[in-house]
Amino acid sequence: MSELTARDVMTPDPRSVTPETDLGTVARVLAAAEAGAVAVVDARGRPVGVVSEADLMCAWGGARHRARRTWLEWQRAKQRLRSAQDRRAGDVMTSPASTVDAATPVSRVARELEQRRLRWMFVVDDGVLAGVLSYRHVAGVPARPDDDIRHDIATDVFTRILWVEPDTVGIAVEHGVVTLLGQVESRSDAELAGRLARGVPGVAEVRNRLGYVWDDTPDGTRVKSGS
Template identity: 45%
Template structure:
């Protein structure tokens, strides 16, 4: 049920080396319709990334023939150097932000949002094996409701919780899951909601499961509902 980066990433992305020329990089970005390309060393390890923004820097300051002096500041000189760079090693942004194939999609989305980046490069034992973008992550929320329903019935109710047929019912509408039924304990009801929330494509869970025994407080109840 837990969806990981390896499930959604683009495997074996196109790469360049530190010595790849500017024009070749620009051609690759245009032909492959991608916005950035990883730079790898001789061992396949990502050492940086060249994006459209790095290439377009030439349009901003490329007409200035003189490198800015010390009074202009370090950033102005770095921008000038990048605008006049001819190879990936001088164009690229360091370091390349990476993630491992086994990291969850949820954790990866949080990392991407906090870093303010559009993509992360996927590494396995240091070597580049893929790239995951914001679009890849958003794709997980486009799953049809019927697929989500089938996963919950099979993986949550039957395999994880061993529920008897008819003990609980599931409905899914626009990615929101509603659980209705009666379980033996409050812990089981809460666990059902948590497991459903982890199914790829689920946007929310309305847990309307009743329980007979409050195993968290030791009180036997006739009817109660745990909401999520």
Template identity: 40%
Template sequence: MRTKVKDIMTTQVVSVLADTPFKDIAETLIADAISAVPVLDGYDRVIGVVSEMDLLRKEEFRDQYYREGYRPPLRARLRHRDAKDKAAGDTAAELMTAPAITVTPETSVVQAARLMDEHDVKRLVVVDANGRLAGIVSRHDLLKVFARGDADIAREIRDEVLERSLWVETSRVRVDVAHGVVTLSGRIDRRSDARIAGRLTQRVNGVVDVVNEIAWDEDDTRA
């Protein structure tokens, strides 16, 4: 019921090696119209990521800190020390952000989305059990989950939620889906099961919202 990273990730990934020169990285980003590349060691293990911003720091610090007669305030120097070190880098290993934020192919898309939000990144590197590059998953890839058709969502709710997960009689429950919004209606024996049906439906990938209108015969939640 949960879509995993392996279901939506990009497997054809452009990467660079630790000793790849600055200019070659820049040309790779431009030629492939991408904004970042994973950095690999000699065993295809991911050791970091180089982004456009990592490369642009060289020009940024050339303008801000190397102008004749200019000396930035102490606080600014301390705050940007790491960025300044990167600005002096000439290879991927010197320019990259490390360690890379990674997920595995088995990671759920929900976990991946939370990681992106937590670290304020637009993509995550996907690695196998040995840390080797397996793919890339981006915010754009995550949006594919919500592009599922209404009929497909309704089918999964009926088969996975109502038939397999609840273990109660659900033949009187109706499922309607419009633009990802699910309306559950009809009737079920117990109020607790109606609540569970709503919660499980909310977890189905592609569901935007759930309107739970299921009526019940017995209110077993009062106790």
């Protein structure tokens, strides 16, 4: 069974602006956006940055604050407001935007959001903005059981491709995080095992601890691993 991807759970067609969009328009788009930020895209629809509520607040510089002020403070506040209204999204955006490819498995998206402490990410398809998602999009999606992931790695990676008996290596899986232990014949086999394991549905991360007998890479010294 294939794991759900970012495309399956995202909110499609998110609102966006261009680098030339004035901040007044950005504020209105942001108010209607699902996320607490809006993507800034180029002419081809590719995200080049992001404007968040915090970015706008910094741009306004407190000019809309209604607390009691002296006449001089009000004049300065109005000047900051006029200055902010002349600015564009490209002037205040944070770049690059946090993005994830539409084909990324949900388990990896969830891990990315958690590790980077992000509230949301924009989804791109072939580099073009396609959607937006937050942790609520992925939190309720059941992850693949660790036993299923381990079985697929043992069968599809080691037995069918590398011709290695799974019982001769260690395959530990915990919450989608895979740790490969033990020793294989060559360095290229060890590296290939790690790359293939990352492609197994449900895998969030691979910690490749495999050793090898011979270094068969072009610049290898062909010495035994660990000696």
